[in-house]
Amino acid sequence: MRTTLSPHQALAAAFRQVRRPAALVAACLAVFSLVAALYGMPAGAIGYALLLCAALLIAAYVMTLARCVRQHQAAAALLRSLPDGLETYPEPDSPANADNRQLLHRMAQLYRNAVFQANSRYEATTAYYTMWSHQVKTPLAAMRLLLAGEDTPLARQLLGELFKTEQYVDMALNYMRLDGGPGGFSFRPCLLRSVAADAARPFGLLFAQKKLRFAIDIPEDISIVTDAQWLSFALEQLLSNAVKYTAQGGVTISWDARAGELCVADTGRGIRPEDLPRVTEFGFTGSSASGDSRPTGIGLYLCGLTLKRLGHTLRLASDPGRGTRAYIRFHQRTLAPQVTDL
Amino acid sequence: MFRLMVVEDDPVISRKVAEFLTLWGYEVRCVEDFNDIMPDFTAFDPHLVLLDLKLPVLGGYHWCREIRRQSSVPILFITSAGDSMTAVTAMSLGADDLIAKPFDLSVLGAKIEALLRRAYAYPAAPATYDLHGIAYDPAAGELRFGAHTAALTRNENRILHTLTAHRGSFVSREKLMTALWETDEYIDDNTLTVNVLRLRRKLGQWGHQDIILTRKGMGYMVKP
Numbered sequence: 001m002r003t004t005l006s007p008h009q010a011l012a013a014a015f016r017q018v019r020r021p022a023a024l025v026a027a028c029l030a031v032f033s034l035v036a037a038l039y040g041m042p043a044g045a046i047g048y049a050l051l052l053c054a055a056l057l058i059a060a061y062v063m064t065l066a067r068c069v070r071q072h073q074a075a076a077a078l079l080r081s082l083p084d085g086l087e088t089y090p091e092p093d094s095p096a097n098a099d100n101r102q103l104l105h106r107m108a109q110l111y112r113n114a115v116f117q118a119n120s121r122y123e124a125t126t127a128y129y130t131m132w133s134h135q136v137k138t139p140l141a142a143m144r145l146l147l148a149g150e151d152t153p154l155a156r157q158l159l160g161e162l163f164k165t166e167q168y169v170d171m172a173l174n175y176m177r178l179d180g181g182p183g184g185f186s187f188r189p190c191l192l193r194s195v196a197a198d199a200a201r202p203f204g205l206l207f208a209q210k211k212l213r214f215a216i217d218i219p220e221d222i223s224i225v226t227d228a229q230w231l232s233f234a235l236e237q238l239l240s241n242a243v244k245y246t247a248q249g250g251v252t253i254s255w256d257a258r259a260g261e262l263c264v265a266d267t268g269r270g271i272r273p274e275d276l277p278r279v280t281e282f283g284f285t286g287s288s289a290s291g292d293s294r295p296t297g298i299g300l301y302l303c304g305l306t307l308k309r310l311g312h313t314l315r316l317a318s319d320p321g322r323g324t325r326a327y328i329r330f331h332q333r334t335l336a337p338q339v340t341d342l
Numbered sequence: 343m344f345r346l347m348v349v350e351d352d353p354v355i356s357r358k359v360a361e362f363l364t365l366w367g368y369e370v371r372c373v374e375d376f377n378d379i380m381p382d383f384t385a386f387d388p389h390l391v392l393l394d395l396k397l398p399v400l401g402g403y404h405w406c407r408e409i410r411r412q413s414s415v416p417i418l419f420i421t422s423a424g425d426s427m428t429a430v431t432a433m434s435l436g437a438d439d440l441i442a443k444p445f446d447l448s449v450l451g452a453k454i455e456a457l458l459r460r461a462y463a464y465p466a467a468p469a470t471y472d473l474h475g476i477a478y479d480p481a482a483g484e485l486r487f488g489a490h491t492a493a494l495t496r497n498e499n500r501i502l503h504t505l506t507a508h509r510g511s512f513v514s515r516e517k518l519m520t521a522l523w524e525t526d527e528y529i530d531d532n533t534l535t536v537n538v539l540r541l542r543r544k545l546g547q548w549g550h551q552d553i554i555l556t557r558k559g560m561g562y563m564v565k566p
Contacts, residue, residue: 134396137422138352141444145358148447151508151517151561166444177425184427197526204523207530208516214528229425250530 007069014068018061025057067093083111126176133173140166160205167240171302174233178305185310190228192262193218196253198228199235206243213250218262222255224330230306234314235264237303238326241295242266249323262328270320279316280304344458347388348372349379349405350420351398355443359392362447363454379405388415390458393437395421395428403435410436416457420445448524471506473553473564476545478502487548497527498541501534502564505554510566512557538562 029050036046074090081088086108092098143162147155177184196216207214235253242251242264249267256263271279275286283297307314311331318324346368350356360370371386373379376398383391391409395402406417419432419440432440438457441450458464471478477486483499485492494502504521505513515534522529529537538554545553555563 134422137443138355138396141422142352142354142358144444145355145362145447148358148362151512151514156514156516162444184425200528201524201526204520205516207523207528208519211531213530216526216528 007073010069010072011065013072014065017068018064022057022061029053083108126179129172130176133169133176136169137166140169156205156209160209163202163205166202167236170233171237171298174230174306175298175302178302178309185227185230187225187227189223189225190231191220192222192224192255193220195226195228195231196235196262199232199239200253202236203239203243207251210243210246212243212246212248215250215252215254217252217254219255219257224332226310226312226330230310231312234303234306234310234312234328237299237306238264241299242268242324245269245324256327259327260329260332262330263325264328265323265325267323270322270324271316271318272320273318276316276318280314343367343369344389344462345369345371345386346390346392346454347383347386348392349376349397349402350392350394351376351396352394355420359447359450362451366451368454376400380408383409383413389462390416390418390454392418392420392454395419395423395432403431406432406435406437416461418453418457446524448521471509473506473545474550476548476550476553478506480506485544490548492544492547494541494544495537497522497529497533497537498544500525500527501537502541505562505564509564512555512560512563514561518561 033046033050037043071090074088078085078089086104089101089104092101140162144159144166147159147162193216196218200214200216203214239251239253243266246266246268251264251266254263254265255261272286275284278284279286279295280300280303281297282301284301285295285297304314307328313329313331315327315329316324317327346363348356348359348363348370350359350372356372360372363370371382371388373382375382393402393405393409397405402419402421406419409415409417416438417436419437420443421428421432421440422443429440438461439453441453469480471480473485475487478484479486480499480503483494483496485494500522501518504518515531519529519531519534522534538556542551542554553565555565557563
């Protein structure tokens with residue numbers, strides 16, 4: 001699309017637009033003057049008539065230029081405010097402009113209808129998937145209760161798979177909540193250690209099955225302002241990845257007091273340097289995807305998005321073959337209490 | 343004996359919760375007619391109500407309001423939405439706590455116990471178990487034999503408590519480790535072995551070598 005013209009360029013374009021009629025009028029005047037001179041009319045009379053005509057023409061010329069520039073400015077303003085503001089567009093002054101205006105209005109109407117339809121379809125889809133996620137939680141809860149009484153290898157394997165299913169449902173639900181725009185967060189000071197413990201709690205069986213170590217190394221008194229549920233969700237994504245890609249060794253969540261960062265470190269296979277900048281992209285599955293530990297490309301995306309919405313930042317570092325470290329920075333400042341004299 | 347009313351329309355969840363709570367020594371009644379739960383409520387006069395948020399005829403919010411009209415009995419909501427908005431709505435209608443599906447029965451049990459204790463101010467029963475002459479007190483984390491006592495570490499106490507709760511059947515290593523995780527004790531395979539070894543030694547110092555039995559692939563068991 002053409003970008004908006006500057007006022008100077010607009011004036012030049014207006015000049016070009018009135019050039020041809022102006023030349024035509026000039027040619028007509030020249031013909032009249034020539035014929036009048038040939039019939040022996042006094043030069044003074046011709047000159048006087050030409051002067052009057054010129055004054056009239058220049059006035060008309062300036063008015064036309066001004067109208068062209070005004071029209072252009074209105075169009076430029078409309079271009080900036082689209083799809084709204086069509087009603088501010090100037091009244092048509094020619095049949096061609098009237099046609100254009102009608103076309104514009106029709107296009108705007110079609111556009112609004114299309115957007116409305118897409119929105120309502122999207123809302124219906126989201127509402128359905130949200131409802132589905134809640135619906136499926138009841139049978140999942142029932143399965144968990146049925147398996148709770150069994151302590152057999154099969155029951156433990158099923159519990160492991162059930163846990164993954166529950167996580168996928170939570171991810172889908174939170175994906176739709178995050179997509180719903182801002183809001184829905186509840187910020188208050190939280191003890192970081194207990195948020196980390198909440199996130200880690202459901203992973204017990206997975207760690208036990210893979211015989212991995214786990215530790216939380218966060219001082220009891222570290223408090224940050226966040227939404228504990230959402231931060232816990234982001235940590236769960238990091239833990240889920242850590243335990244998925246770590247065959248031996250373990251996972252540690254620690255607090256770096258000097259940098260003011262939380263670190264989730266594993267001793268897993270790591271991330272290739274060329275993949276590292278892209279792992280938080282939606283659907284990115286990397287170049288080394290294979291086997292049953294294939295990434296879904298959703299977990300880290302949701303983790304990054306959640307942390308961004310919370311006002312925290314995620315940074316990843318990895319030594320391929322030796323492990324990955326995910327750092328979360330909270331960007332917190334302590335504001336001095338404001339004292340107001342009454 | 344505390345009476346608990348379960349208002350949950352999923353028959354499997356309702357049955358499993360009732361079984362578990364009965365095992366814990368509560369008298370449980372599950373609502374079957376969801377058109378009007380109030381007659382059941384009045385007849386049973388429960389000490390606590392477990393209320394599902396989504397019910398077939400009128401939702402949990404409605405029944406929460408209805409119950410609150412005539413009683414201040416503790417209400418524990420069961421919901422598939424564990425977000426803060428649901429929690430705020432539930433609490434503002436007079437619910438006392440909320441548990442999100444899917445949940446673990448042990449967590450449910452702990453929540454119910456805490457609510458009952460708060461509402462009816464009863465002291466925690468000082469349960470001690472008799473392990474072949476050795477008294478085991480999980481609340482104090484101690485073993486007592488005559489005039490002797492031996493203190494248990496947190497992990498040892500949790501392991502022995504889990505084993506005692508399943509006395510007579512084998513508890514797998516994974517299940518023990520998961521139970522420890524739920525109390526934020528992150529122990530690995532080796533630590534579990536070491537802890538069980540130390541536990542055996544503490545139990546064995548008074549001449550009982552075989553209170554904890556081991557079977558390969560099955561886990562551990564406290565001798566019945």
